Ligand SMILES: Nc1ncnc2c1ncn2[C@@H]1O[C@H](COP(=O)(O)OP(=O)(O)OP(=O)(O)O)[C@@H](O)[C@H]1O
């Protein structure tokens with residue numbers, strides 16, 4: 001039997017970075033998924049194979065070697081979500097180094113550590129073949145790390161004794177609330193390995209889907225009543241969430257009062273965002289007034305993100321280009337490159353969008369739209385082999 005789990009990426013509508021410091025963010029899932037498949041091998045196979053299709057890397061460890069390297073942890077492991085210690089990360093790095101990780105891709109190694117931690121913690125030392133592929137750009141602000149950790153945790157839990165699912169179900173099915181909560185908690189432990197200090201917003205929106213508000217580790221569902229449309233532009237400038245989050249924290253400790261004011265302002269923007277999208281448009285006039293307000297909030301949020309040091313020349317280029325078309329934009333996710341959101345109001349014509357996309361394309365950027373909202377993590381079972 002093969003277990004497959006898929007988890008969506010996300011856009012942060014308002015409040016990235018501020019949310020790491022306990023201020024509110026508003027985020028939505030998008031209909032682009034990361035998919036993990038796990039097929040258990042026979043016990044005497046002694047191999048865990050990991051195929052990372054998006055980054056073109058394959059790994060193969062003998063179970064015996066994994067056990068040996070992690071022997072200091074003792075086993076069986078805890079069935080409740082547990083953090084990976086620094087000492088254990090060093091052991092996991094040994095396992096990855098033994099597979100001669102290419103130097104040019106070393107920034108991706110933390111995802112393999114997260115894999116090994118979640119795999120051994122949830123499933124123990126079972127031999128298996130594991131494959132991951134994603135519709136999300138990796139490391140571009142659309143929550144690829146969270147979708148990776150959520151889909152991996154879901155597939156592993158589906159094979160563990162911690163979750164009792166009906167494996168005879170056909171097609172995609174969802175977890176109940178407490179199972180989803182467990183998936184989310186394990187995914188957060190994986191995100192910690194990749195991000196350093198994640199707020200938890202990305203894994204929560206990937207697990208539960210739809211639009212959420214998130215503050216100090218607490219998620220509230222937001223009932224969006226607005227037909228939101230965003231153009232997502234990938235600047236293709238590589239960046240690393242962990243480093244950007246650390247830079248913001250360093251700036252906060254250098255200028256605590258100024259940063260506190262900025263983060264408070266961002267929180268006010270997030271709160272207004274959630275109020276506006278929950279309101280019911282009584283007519284077209286009301287809708288376009290609300291769209292205008294959201295555009296202004298995005299401009300203000302972007303200005304504040306610039307002031308905390310997470311914008312980038314490529315992001316500013318997208319902002320200026322979309323401004324020529326009177327459209328508001330802001331970076332989404334950690335910034336420093338990656339993706340930018342441009343609000344597409346309902347009145348805007350297809351020709352204008354095409355022109356904008358073409359102009360953005362002339363800088364080497366790639367623009368696309370994605371469905372906003374929608375289901376969180378899902379699971380399916382294939383009995384054909
Ligand atoms: N499909 C994937 N295959 C392998 N590794 C992945 C995949 N998706 C995510 N990762 C891991 O996640 C890391 C990227 O996470 P990072 O948090 O920097 O970016 P992001 O999650 O896309 O953006 P943001 O956190 O701003 O939303 C990669 O370096 C890799 O370790």
Ligand SMILES: C[C@@](O)(CCO)CC(=O)[O-]
Nearest residue numbers: 016017198199200333334
């Ligand atoms: C930059 C950040 O706020 C969002 C990344 O998508 C980090 C986090 O919340 O963990």
Ligand SMILES: [Mg+2]
Nearest residue numbers: 143145146241
């Ligand atoms: Mg991430």
